[in-house]
Amino acid sequence: MLIEQCAYGNRWRKVAPAAKGLFCLGGFIAAFAASQPAAAAAVAGLVVLITVLGAGVPFPRFVRVALPPLGFLLLGCLSLAYSLDFQGASNDFTVLWLPSGWAPIRQLAARSGAALAALLFLALTTPMIDLIALLRRLKMPEVLLEIMVLCYRMLFVFSEALHDTRTAQAARLGYATPRLALRSLGSLTANLTLQIWQRAHSLHIAAQSRNNDGAFRFLEPEYAHVRRDLTIAALGGALLIGLAVGMP
Amino acid sequence: MKPLKHQPSHRRTPVSSAAPDFTYLSPHGLDSGIRRNDEILLAFEDVAFRYPDGNTGLDGCSLSIVRGSRNALIGANGAGKTTLFQHANGLLRPQKGGIRYAGRAIDYSRAGLRHLRSEVGLVFQNPDQQLFSASVREDVSFGPLNLGLDTETVRQRVTAALQAVGMEKFADRPVHNLSFGQKKRVCIAGVLAMQPQLLILDEPMAGLDHAMRAELLAVLDELHARGITLLLATHDIDFAYRWADRIHLMSSGRCTSAFAAAELPDNAETLSAAGLPVPGVVELHRLLVTRQILPAISSPRSLAELIAQLNNTQKDFQ
Numbered sequence A: 001m002l003i004e005q006c007a008y009g010n011r012w013r014k015v016a017p018a019a020k021g022l023f024c025l026g027g028f029i030a031a032f033a034a035s036q037p038a039a040a041a042a043v044a045g046l047v048v049l050i051t052v053l054g055a056g057v058p059f060p061r062f063v064r065v066a067l068p069p070l071g072f073l074l075l076g077c078l079s080l081a082y083s084l085d086f087q088g089a090s091n092d093f094t095v096l097w098l099p100s101g102w103a104p105i106r107q108l109a110a111r112s113g114a115a116l117a118a119l120l121f122l123a124l125t126t127p128m129i130d131l132i133a134l135l136r137r138l139k140m141p142e143v144l145l146e147i148m149v150l151c152y153r154m155l156f157v158f159s160e161a162l163h164d165t166r167t168a169q170a171a172r173l174g175y176a177t178p179r180l181a182l183r184s185l186g187s188l189t190a191n192l193t194l195q196i197w198q199r200a201h202s203l204h205i206a207a208q209s210r211n212n213d214g215a216f217r218f219l220e221p222e223y224a225h226v227r228r229d230l231t232i233a234a235l236g237g238a239l240l241i242g243l244a245v246g247m248p
Numbered sequence B: 001m002k003p004l005k006h007q008p009s010h011r012r013t014p015v016s017s018a019a020p021d022f023t024y025l026s027p028h029g030l031d032s033g034i035r036r037n038d039e040i041l042l043a044f045e046d047v048a049f050r051y052p053d054g055n056t057g058l059d060g061c062s063l064s065i066v067r068g069s070r071n072a073l074i075g076a077n078g079a080g081k082t083t084l085f086q087h088a089n090g091l092l093r094p095q096k097g098g099i100r101y102a103g104r105a106i107d108y109s110r111a112g113l114r115h116l117r118s119e120v121g122l123v124f125q126n127p128d129q130q131l132f133s134a135s136v137r138e139d140v141s142f143g144p145l146n147l148g149l150d151t152e153t154v155r156q157r158v159t160a161a162l163q164a165v166g167m168e169k170f171a172d173r174p175v176h177n178l179s180f181g182q183k184k185r186v187c188i189a190g191v192l193a194m195q196p197q198l199l200i201l202d203e204p205m206a207g208l209d210h211a212m213r214a215e216l217l218a219v220l221d222e223l224h225a226r227g228i229t230l231l232l233a234t235h236d237i238d239f240a241y242r243w244a245d246r247i248h249l250m251s252s253g254r255c256t257s258a259f260a261a262a263e264l265p266d267n268a269e270t271l272s273a274a275g276l277p278v279p280g281v282v283e284l285h286r287l288l289v290t291r292q293i294l295p296a297i298s299s300p301r302s303l304a305e306l307i308a309q310l311n312n313t314q315k316d317f318q
C-alpha cells in the first residue's frame, strides 16, 4: 500500500509511463553493463537521487519500501560468502569462508542494487494501472494482462474480506489461544475460498450484463507530452549506461 | 431512436447538466408522473424461474414498466428482486412465461442479448461485484468498448457518464481508493456510458449515509429528466412514496401488486397484506385532515411537502 501511495502522490504522476519505463530500462541495462562495482553503485545512487529529488518520493518512505528486497539481496550475498565443501566419501565437510574472495559479492550487490533502484523508480512513480496500460501498448499477451488486472483488483477486495472476517473472529475471541487461533485460521481459509468462488461467479455475471463476450477491453489514458517525456527519459537512460560503461 | 430535445425538468439538477453526449432522450416527455404516453417499455408476463438448487426465484411474476417513469420495486429480502432484474437484463432466462422489451419478446440469440443489454442497464447491489478494472476511467469504458464503439466515441461517453454522476474528478483514481458511495456512482456511470433506455438499480440506497443518498437521488432525478426510465429495488416505503411514479410490490417470487404512487393512501390494505407500513406522512396527513387542520385536497408525498402545506394553511388563517 505504501507503493500505491507513492505511485499516486509523486510529482511525476502525469509523466508518460512509457518514458518512465524507458528510463527504468536504461537503469537496468546500465546495471548489467557496469564494468566495475563502483560504476553500478554510482548508477544506483543516481537513480535513487532522481527518484527522491526529481519525483519527490520522500526518502524515509523509499527506504521502507527498499528494505525487504535489500534483505533478500543480503541473504543472496551471504550464500555466496559461504560455501560447503564435502570431502570425498566421508561425511565430514567444512564451511569455507569467501571461497572466491570479495569480488563476486561486491559485483552482485552493486549490480542488483542498481537494478533494484531502477525498478523501484518505476514502481514508486507509476501506478499499477498505468503500468498495465503500458504493457498493453507493448503488445503483451491479452490473457496475461487480464489476469494482472483481475489480480490487482481482487487483491484489494480480498484484503478487505480477509480483514473483515479476521476482525469478526477476533471480536469473538477467535484468536485468544493458539488452539483457537488455528481453528479460526482454518475456518477463515474455508470461508475465503468460498468467497473467492462466489466473487468470481458474480464478477462474471456483472461482466456479462455489460455485454462482455470474453475479451476485456479498457480505455487507455492519454498523456500530454509523450514525445518530450520520452526524449528526456532516453537521454537519462543513455547517461546512466554511459556512466556505467565509461567509469574506470 | 429519434433524438429529441427534452424540456428541462423542474426538478433540481445539481449535477452539471452540460452533457453533450446524451442525445438519446426518450421522445416521451414525462414529468412529475403525468404520463402523456403509456408505452410499456418492459413487461414480465407470468414469469417463473427456479434456481438449480430448487430455490424459487420467481413464481409467476407479471409486471410492466412504462417508458420514462420512475418505478420502485419493494420486497423483503429473498422476495426475488435481484432475480427479476437479472431476467430483465437477459442474464437469466424464464423457465415459464415471457418477457417483452419495447413490445417485442426478448430474443436470446447473441445479437439479441447484445441489443437488450445495451438498452437495459443493470447496476448491481454490491459495487465490488461490478467494478473490476483498476481505474475509474477504465471501468467506465468497459461497457461501451464491449458494444464495439470506436475509441473516440468511448472517450466522449466515459467523460459524459462520469459527469452525469459527478465523478469526473476521479477519472484517473484507482477504484479501491473510493468510498462506498463513490463506487456506487462509478457503477452507475459504467452502465450509463452504454446509454441505456432503462436503468435498473438493485437496492441503490443500501449502505449509503444520508448525504450520499441525497447525492444519488440528485443523480437519479437528473437521469429521469433526461428521459431514462428508472426501476429500483428498495425496502424503504417512505422513499418509494416520495420518489416513484409507480410502486410494485413483491413477495416470495410473486409480483403481488402495483399501483401509482399517488394512489398509495388508497392501498393501505395491500401494503399491510405485504407486511409493509403505511408511510408516516400519509398517516399524519390523514390525522390532520380529520382534525380539520388541513383540507382534504392533495396528499403530500413527503414530510417536507406536508410542512409546506401546513405553513400555507397557517397563512390562510391569519
Ligand SMILES: Nc1ncnc2c1ncn2[C@@H]1O[C@H](COP(=O)(O)OP(=O)(O)O)[C@@H](O)[C@H]1O
Pocket (backbone or CB within 6 Å): B051, B052, B053, B055, B056, B057, B075, B076, B077, B078, B079, B080, B081, B082, B083, B084
Ligand atoms: N444463485 C442462487 N442460487 C440459488 N438460489 C438463489 C440464488 N440467488 C437467489 N436465490 C434464491 O432466490 C430467492 C430470491 O432471491 P433474490 O432474487 O436474491 O431476492 P432479493 O433480491 O429480493 O433479496 C431467494 O430465496 C434466494 O435464496
Ligand SMILES: [Mg+2]
Pocket (backbone or CB within 6 Å): B081, B082, B083, B125, B202
Ligand atoms: Mg437482492
